Amino acid sequence: MIPAFTRFHVLPPFEGERIASAHSSPYPVTCGELVRRFASGAERCAILDGLLRYRSELRGLGFAHGFQWLDGSFVEDVEALEKRPPRDIDVVTFAYPPPGLSQEQTRNLLRQRPDLFDQARCKQDFRCDVNIVNLSTAPEWLVTQTRYWYGLFSHRRADALWKGMLQLPLDSDDELARTALATLQGDTDARSA
Template sequence: MIPLWNLAGLIPPIRPGEEGHGTDRSPYNATFSEVIEHFGVTPDRLAILTGLLEYRQALYGIGITAGFQWLDGSFVENVETLKERSPNDIDVVTFFRLPGGQTQDGLFEQAQHLFDIQQTKQQYRVDGYPMILGEQLEDWHVDQISYWYSMWSHTRDGKWKGFVRVGLDPDGDEAASQLLQDMQEMEVVQ
């Protein structure tokens, strides 16, 4: 379950009431349906979630079905109140296992558009970064993961904040797709 925004309009980095050394902390595990229910509070946010769903479906379409995503950026903040604007996109790191029989070079050649930040931002409103799981851990992997965790655990002005972890789940995303569609239809009716 994703904690509610705190008074600063941020997801708390540690679940309220937990010890500072406790394990119930960011990144918070959630299903994609929970992400939709939690963050799909405006038409702009629903549009970004639609783009994220389409991005996830495109990943599934090339065989990327095992792994998870970290979700962050202004999308997980209450920017409507904090900055009097809507979020523009969602920041996503996709940690994934290569599809069977696929090489990193072959996959990136086949689906370069899904790993190009400019294209994912334009097509899906996703600022997307790939990270392959199951390969030998190199120094640069640790550096990159540390960078994301450090950057995503703070706002630009230094406030601590949390972010969300969502498993890749093609079956679960079918239910999430229906939920998203239902919420968009409710927005139209209102």
């Protein structure tokens, strides 16, 4: 379950008096929960649509085992905080390479699909600010990468406020979420007309 925003308009870094893994950031979430919680306007729906398309493309290439950390203004109440909608969603994908590919083949795959692995292209095409971490890498490097992303994502850039983030498995209820999002987008379009 995604916790309520704090009085600072962010997800809490943990809930309760004692930090317990089930009640601390990154909070586990499904695509359906993400849509139900954050599909509250046209901009947010467009970002969710981009995220769902991005996830589908990754899985289509074989990046199907792992999870994504979701952060940025999208998982904050930026509308109340800054009087604007979010522009994108920050996504770090922690994934195992496609099965059966060597390291060189995986590197070639990444180079062949800049639309999925280049930050500028992904922001333009999917409204996702992306990075990827190889879960099959050396443990020392994996710890270094995780520490970096957790440190960056767990604090707001402008004022260093400690905040929470979400964790979405690559294998989730994406199709149900897409159906729910299409319904919500239709409702939003009808209200705009």
